[in-house]
Amino acid sequence: MNQKIKDLVEILKEKNIKPSYQRIKILEYLVLKKNHPTVDEIFKDLVKEMPTLSRATVYNTLDLFKRSELARVVTIEDNETRYDAEVSVHGHFKCENCGTIFDFPVDEKALYSDALKDFMITEKNVYFKGICPKCHNTNK
Amino acid sequence: MNQKIKDLVEILKEKNIKPSYQRIKILEYLVLKKNHPTVDEIFKDLVKEMPTLSRATVYNTLDLFKRSELARVVTIEDNETRYDAEVSVHGHFKCENCGTIFDFPVDEKALYSDALKDFMITEKNVYFKGICPKCHNTNK
DNA sequence: GTATCATTTTATAATCATTATAAATACCTA
DNA sequence: TAGGTATTTATAATGATTATAAAATGATAC
Ligand SMILES: [Mn+2]
Ligand SMILES: [Mn+2]
Ligand SMILES: [Zn+2]
Ligand SMILES: [Zn+2]
Numbered sequence: 207m208n209q210k211i212k213d214l215v216e217i218l219k220e221k222n223i224k225p226s227y228q229r230i231k232i233l234e235y236l237v238l239k240k241n242h243p244t245v246d247e248i249f250k251d252l253v254k255e256m257p258t259l260s261r262a263t264v265y266n267t268l269d270l271f272k273r274s275e276l277a278r279v280v281t282i283e284d285n286e287t288r289y290d291a292e293v294s295v296h297g298h299f300k301c302e303n304c305g306t307i308f309d310f311p312v313d314e315k316a317l318y319s320d321a322l323k324d325f326m327i328t329e330k331n332v333y334f335k336g337i338c339p340k341c342h343n344t345n346k
Numbered sequence: 347m348n349q350k351i352k353d354l355v356e357i358l359k360e361k362n363i364k365p366s367y368q369r370i371k372i373l374e375y376l377v378l379k380k381n382h383p384t385v386d387e388i389f390k391d392l393v394k395e396m397p398t399l400s401r402a403t404v405y406n407t408l409d410l411f412k413r414s415e416l417a418r419v420v421t422i423e424d425n426e427t428r429y430d431a432e433v434s435v436h437g438h439f440k441c442e443n444c445g446t447i448f449d450f451p452v453d454e455k456a457l458y459s460d461a462l463k464d465f466m467i468t469e470k471n472v473y474f475k476g477i478c479p480k481c482h483n484t485n486k
Numbered sequence: 487g488t489a490t491c492a493t494t495t496t497a498t499a500a501t502c503a504t505t506a507t508a509a510a511t512a513c514c515t516a
Numbered sequence: 517t518a519g520g521t522a523t524t525t526a527t528a529a530t531g532a533t534t535a536t537a538a539a540a541t542g543a544t545a546c
Contacts, residue, residue, distance in 0.1 A: 224493075224494080226493090226494065226495080226541085226542095228494085228495070229494095245532080245533085246532085258495085258496070259495090259496090260495065260496045260497065261496095261532095261533090262495075262496070262498095262533095262534085262535090263494080263495055263496070265532095265534080266494085266495085279424055281422070281423070281424040282421070282471075283421070284419060284427045285503095285504080285531095285532085286532090287424045287532085287533090297459065299462060299467075302468070308461075308465075310459045310461040310462055311461060312457070312459065313456060313459075316453060317437075317456065317457070317472065319450045319451055319452065321448075321450040321451060322439060324479035324482070325439060325448075325474075325476055325477070325478055325479060325482075326476045326477040327439075327474050327475070327476040328442070328475055328476040328477075329473075329475040330472075330474050331422075331471075331472070331473040331474070332457070332470075332471070332472050332473075333421075333469075333470075333471040333472075333473070334462070334465075334467050334469065334470050334471070335467070335468055335469040336465055336466045336467040336468040336469065337465070337466040337468070338465055339464035339465060342464070342465075364513085364522075364523080366512085366513090366522090366523065366524080368523080369523095385503080385504085386503085398524085398525070399524090400524065400525045400526070401503095401504090401525095402504095402505085402524075402525070402526080402527095403523080403524055405503095405504070405505075406523085406524085425502095425503085425532095425533080426503090427503085427504090
């Protein structure tokens with residue numbers, strides 16, 4: 207556990223981010239919980255153990271992580287901004303019944319289009335929606 | 347032009363939507379301008395010729411179009427909901443410099459992942475970001 | 487160790503997109 | 517034309533995000 211915190215500190219330092227307690231805890235939350243939390247979920251969970259935590263800090267920190275490419279934004283829904291510490295290219299599937307967001311692999315090469323040959327691409331997002339197997343079976 | 351309006355009316359009727367003046371104009375806007383407008387862009391443009399138009403009507407109508415699959419939501423950015431009357435599967439590229447949103451073809455088969463074989467997929471979105479050729483050349 | 491300055495966090499207010507509500511208008515049918 | 521329904525409008529309420537300034541923390545110099 208201490209080792210893990212040490213790792214988190216290293217991750218932050220590599221990006222030239224001062225490892226404040228708040229930043230470590232928010233990064234830890236994203237890395238441990240891989241459930242693509244909203245800002246409010248992060249805040250509500252962390253404020254339990256850090257009573258003085260401010261929403262503004264969560265917003266600021268997530269924005270900092272995003273700019274430093276420590277986290278990516280998942281805008282699969284237009285009314286909730288979610289965050290993901292897994293920054294490699296992968297797809298997201300949201301179940302419209304239970305709300306769970308699943309990761310799935312995406313073949314980057316297959317995604318290539320000639321129409322974009324003169325475009326400089328810096329970010330790729332693949333979002334699917336539908337019903338997950340669990341909800342699908344339950345509803346039958 | 348009258349013919350076109352007639353087409354729009356037909357499109358609405360096929361979806362069992364009563365073709366009110368507002369609905370026709372909003373659909374026309376989406377079909378003619380293929381630039382993935384935000385709600386506010388639609389409202390600000392249309393209110394010029396329809397001074398009594400209400401933002402609520404634009405919101406309601408777009409939501410109706412979405413539910414009827416006459417339009418799709420483009421949530422490429424977390425702070426702006428855009429709409430698109432082209433509902434077939436295709437990708438969107440947003441230039442982070444000029445803000446233009448480009449369409450590009452997506453090979454649906456290539457997007458398939460075994461990990462989703464038990465999922466019921468109802469919606470597929472592919473969003474890229476980066477710099478468009480125009481901005482790329484200008485900046486050099 | 488203390489003073490000083492910069493960074494980070496916090497509390498709070500402001501903004502802005504969206505949604506909710508209820509009244510007004512338009513539309514339809516008898 | 518009257519009465520009922522659907523749609524639009526104006527307005528208020530909500531809720532997420534951003535802005536601001538003060539407080540707290542951390543680093544540096546003496
Ligand atoms: Mn993910
Ligand atoms: Mn499009
Ligand atoms: Zn589900
Ligand atoms: Zn551009």
